[in-house]
Amino acid sequence: xxxxxxxxxxxxxxxxxxxxxxxxxxxxxxxxxxxxxxxxxxxxxxxxxxxxxxxxxxxxxxxxxxxxxxxxxxxxxxxxxxxxxxxxxxxxxxxxxxxxxxxxxxxxxxxxxxxxxxxxxxxxxxxxxxxxxxxxxxxxxxxxxxxxxxxxxxxxxxxxxxxxxxxxxxxxxxxxxxxxxxxxxxxxxxxxxxxxxxxxxxxxxxxxxxxxxxxxxxxxxxxxxxxxxxxxxxxxxxxxxxxxxxxxxxxxxxxxxxxxxxxxxxxxxxxxxxxxxxxxxxxxxxxxxxxxxxxxxxxxxxxxxxxxxxxxxxxxxxxxxxxxx
Numbered sequence: 398x399x400x401x402x403x404x405x406x407x408x409x410x411x412x413x414x415x416x417x418x419x420x421x422x423x424x425x426x427x428x429x430x431x432x433x434x435x436x437x438x439x440x441x442x443x444x445x446x447x448x449x450x451x452x453x454x455x456x457x458x459x460x461x462x463x464x465x466x467x468x469x470x471x472x473x474x475x476x477x478x479x480x481x482x483x484x485x486x487x488x489x490x491x492x493x494x495x496x497x498x499x500x501x502x503x504x505x506x507x508x509x510x511x512x513x514x515x516x517x518x519x520x521x522x523x524x525x526x527x528x529x530x531x532x533x534x535x536x537x538x539x540x541x542x543x544x545x546x547x548x549x550x551x552x553x554x555x556x557x558x559x560x561x562x563x564x565x566x567x568x569x570x571x572x573x574x575x576x577x578x579x580x581x582x583x584x585x586x587x588x589x590x591x592x593x594x595x596x597x598x599x600x601x602x603x604x605x606x607x608x609x610x611x612x613x614x615x616x617x618x619x620x621x622x623x624x625x626x627x628x629x630x631x632x633x634x635x636x637x638x639x640x641x642x643x644x645x646x647x648x649x650x651x652x653x654x655x656x657x658x659x660x661x662x663x664x665x666x667x668x669x670x671x672x673x674x675x676x677x678x679x680x681x682x683x684x685x686x687x688x689x690x691x692x693x694x695x696x697x698x699x700x701x702x703x704x705x706x707x708x709x710x711x712x713x714x715x716x717x718x719x720x721x722x
Contacts, residue, residue: 414537414687414706415612438472439511446530452559455526463527467518476507501617509708512538516547524552533564537706541571573684574703580605580694581682585639585668588658593637593666596698601635602719603694604712607685609641610657615689618707619661625713626665632720633696636665639679641688647673695719 446460480503487496515535519528532547539547545568548556555561574580580603582596595605606622608615626636640657642650651669658667670679683692693701693712704712 415609415614415689438474438477439508440468440471441527441531445534446527449530449533450526450558450560455558460526460530463522463525467515467527467531470514470518471511475510476503480504480507501620505708509538509710512708519547520550523550524555526555526558529555529558529561529564533560536567537704537708539704540709540711541574541703542576543711544568544571570684570686571703574692574700576700576702578700579698580692580700581679583668583679583682584676585672585674585679588655588667593668595637598635598637598666599698600633600696602629602633602696602716604634604636604716605683605692605694606636606638607641607680607683607690608638608688609643610653611643612688614707616657616661618689619663621707623663625716629716629720630665634716634720638663638665638667639670640667641670641680641685647671 441464443457443461443464446464447455447457450460480499483503484496484499487499489496512535515531516538518525519531519535522528528551532544532551536544548561548564548568556565580595582594584592584594587593595603604622604625610616622636626634640654642654644650644653650671654667654669668679683690687705689707690703690705691712692703693715695701702712702715
């Protein structure tokens with residue numbers, strides 16, 4: 398069965414963020430994905446912007462001009478049409494590996510480039526209501542400190558809106574892992590049953606990865622992490638992955654965790670958030686509310702940066718700058 402599927406839409410599971418705290422009507426956990434336009438070209442909907450500012454006294458005319466200007470930029474074809482046509486030639490069943498491989502490479506790359514254009518718009522339009530909306534909607538493209546800086550550079554009139562409170566709360570929440578603060582230590586048993594402590598890896602450049610076997614977004618990012626680990630592990634990089642599992646049965650959590658590690662072939666340090674020992678929560682200590690969340694920690698145990706999702710490239714660049722001197 399062949400069908401043309403819109404490439405950017407299909408990149409959504411990879412570029413989104415899983416939030417384990419969300420529940421559906423039956424009380425079961427569900428994955429919440431960051432909003433990305435459902436068409437072949439990304440665009441910003443005036444209605445969504447207006448909804449974001451629903452508590453503020455602004456009119457449609459205050460956002461329409463900037464929305465139109467941004468959409469002219471976003472709708473410029475940078476390869477989306479050719480990508481969609483390439484996908485359309487594949488059989489969803491017979492060519493599934495190639496199909497999703499393309500989504501995970503070309504699809505994500507195209508989406509990343511379009512989201513960078515949104516970042517550029519925010520920098521160039523510090524007085525625009527659309528910029529504040531984009532900052533809320535496009536937070537996964539910033540590291541934590543860069544997000545705070547982007548907000549700080551907006552005009553005071555935008556910061557005084559009620560809508561801005563959403564962003565201020567996010568920035569305040571992220572201060573728990575501000576750059577320059579020491580990473581909170583923890584102790585757990587790794588996947589082999591050996592007790593490990595985060596502080597035991599001082600001297601290494603640490604990538605602390607919060608994930609879960611249930612999180613499709615996290616696992617879709619594993620191939621890239623494997624490439625990163627292979628390239629830099631002999632130069633001083635170590636990955637410590639903390640899995641937050643969703644089942645109340647600890648034995649089922651452990652089984653799902655170990656199965657995911659084996660299936661994805663991710664051979665770095667793994668620990669469970671809840672292993673039944675009664676130890677303090679690692680995710681609470683680090684203020685984790687979305688998956689995957691990654692922190693880069695220097696050789697002395699100080700936090701360098703924090704990112705969420707799989708789109709941000711700044712952590713890769715920071716690792717390269719440190720380990721390829």
